[in-house]
Amino acid sequence: MSLSDIDLNSFGGKPLDDAREFLQSAGIDGWLTRDYRYTNPVFEAALGKRVGHLTRPVWLWIPSNNEPQILAHEVDSARFPADSPEITAYGNRDQMIAGLKAFVGSASKVAMEYSPLYELPRVGRVDAGTIELIRSLGPEIVSSGDVIQYSTERWTPEQLQSHFFAVDALDNIVKQTFKYIGENIRWALTEHDIAEHIRGRFDRAGLEWDDGPSVAFNEHSSDPHYEPKPGEAAVIRREGWLLIDLWARKKPETPDQRNISADITWTAKLGDPPTAKQQEVFDAVAGARDAAFELLENRVLEGDNPQGWEIDRASREVIEKAGYGKYYVHRLGHSLGYEVHSNGVNLDDWETHDTRTVINGVGVTIEPGIYLPEFGVRSEMDVYLGEDGPEITGNRQTEIVQIETS
Known part of the structure; x- marks a missing residue:
């Protein structure tokens, strides 16, 4: 089997099986993912199950040609669900290293949450000492970035x-x-008042959220990650510019349910119609957003799915041509999953050079922005790569929202 043989059009939902399929295709002997005190969310995503409170290092070994196994400390080994992979318990460090050697001792190539030269921070979850330890047992260590995406980031139909x-x-x-x-x-409502209003609407709509939303008035919208705080938030006046970025996911019905987040950003003008400068900047951002989606759509329909950096570059060229390149200060978009910023490919040729392929079955955001000192514009939409190509899952903002305040 070669890497080209795997079905990038299939749905996910079987992380352990999907990981083995990818490892076989890529010629990697196994994937060793490790967690310690919840520093690596990839561990539970790969396991496909939530686990109780774990207090010691825990390891999941997924060999390409055999059944997955877990190595956990004696005090934690009883916390795993009954249908988990086979568990080997260790008590001291020597026993842990012996267990690891039994896992990887005969492997020549092992994937771990490692990114050479820290090129992809979202992948680089394992410290240098852990990498040194596993290398000392014999195998070559390669990045698990692609196997993470294939096995844990493709959405099921239910997701x-x-x-x-x-x-x-x-x-x-x-x-x-x-x-x-x-x-x-x-x-005289403040930005924080509006954020509280949105959180109340989230709860009534059956949504849960980890943080946010961002409600940014006038120059606060120039900060891509502005968060209004009580006592510091600006009053929203009758005349001005407003950016709202909001994200959430459906509340789960069972503890193991991993629903998929949504993440959107819209902008509005209060009072008078937008100025010529505001309209120009909005048009540049919307044009960059649409150029990125067009490249993604064309390439996927041609059977040549692009890498993340290529889509970012398409949007950046539009904004640079409009004369606002130095005000576009973040990547185009991020992987979208259970976590709003998830572990698949990012659309990024700015903060990183993401060479992972945007495979079918995953979701991403497309959200270019221009942040001038006096106001900022971002237009964010969510995209899912389904069997028929990329799909914008929500509404696409095509005009600046006008809020009448007279």
Whole structure:
């Protein structure tokens, strides 16, 4: 089997089986993923199960040609679900190293959460000492970035539906929030007040969230990750510029359910119509967003899925041509999964040079931005690569929202 033989159009949902399929295709003897005190969320994603409180280093070995196994400390070994892979318990360091040697001793190439020269921080989860330890047992260590994406980041049909639930809710909430601001502008609501309003809407809509949202008025929208805080947030006035970035996922029905997040950003003008400069910047951002999606769509339909950096570059060229290149200060987009910033390919030729392929079955955001000192514009939409090509899952903003405040 060669790497080209794997079915990039199939759905995920079987991480251990999918990992073995990828390892066989790539000529890698096994994948060793390790966690210690929840420093590596890839461990649970690869296992496909939530585990109770683990207090010592724990290892999951997925060989390409045999059954997965777990190496866990004696005090933690009983915390795994009954249907987990076979567990070997260790008590001291010598026993742990002996267990690891039994796993990888005959392997020539092992994948781990390692990124050469720290090129992809989202992949580089394992410290240098751990890499040195496994290398001392014999195998060559290679990056697990591609096997992570193939085995843990492709959405199941159920996860796709959970994403549609979330993105539909976010689309409705952001529109309702703009309306709410216009209707209540006389009450001198702050950015934090609006963020609290959105969080209340999230809860009533059946969504959960880890942090956010970002509600940024005027120059605060120039900060890509602005977060309004009580006592420091600006009052939203009758005249000005507003950016809202919101993300959440459907509340789970069972403890092991990993629903998929949605993440969108919209901009609005309060009071008078947008200025010529605001319209120019919005048009440049929207054009960059659409150019990125067009490249992704064309390449996927041609059967030549692009790498993450190529899509970022397509958007960056549009903004550079418009004269705003130095104000585009972040990557184009990120992997979208259970975590809103997930572990698959990022659309990035700025913060990193992401050479992972955007494979079918995964989701990403497309969110270029221009951040001038006086205001910032970002337009973010979610994209899923399905069997028929890329699909924009929510609404695409084509015009600046006008909020009447008179």
